[in-house]
Amino acid sequence: MPPPAPPPPEPEPLIDLSHTWVVAAEIQVDPRVAGIADFRGSFRAAEGQRVDALEVYCKGCRRPYDDVRTGACEEKMDNRHLIGGDQSIRKKRKIPPPPRGVRIVPGERIQRRGISAYMAGVSRPR
Structure with a gap:
């Protein structure tokens, strides 16, 4: 009697590449609701x-509806487009030249780490 055949491999689950659509909205509110929204970051609309x-x-790829409504979401495939493309082949940003007649004077060194930075207020908001 031959050994039983192994079970067939399970198919890989399909990856959902659909977009997550969001709407940037403008809602007119009264001053009381505006204060609540500013404090909490949210409010209830009537x-x-x-x-x-x-x-x-x-929401994922940050592209307009008209541009990508028929395609798959790039963020779910590869999100390199959010950081300006492949970093190894991207051109470096150009530094604009200073205006004519301006001399750049270097400032003092700012301590950004350690207890002295904390005491100076660098790492904590004022």
Whole structure:
């Protein structure tokens, strides 16, 4: 009697490459709600309130709806586009020349690490 055949390999799960659409909105609120939204970073809109959509884009790849509505989300495949492409082949940024007649004077060295930086207020907001 022959040995039983091994079970077939399980198919790899399909990767969801669809976009996650978000809307940048503009909502008119009263001063009380504006204060709450500024403090908490969120607020509750009134039922039936009309919201003007300023822009519709993908939350992952940050591309406009019209540009990428039919394709897959680039962020879920490879997010190098968010950092300006492949760093090894990207051109370096140009430093603009200073205006004419201006002399650049180097400032004093700022300590950014350690207890002296903390005491000087570099690492803590004022």
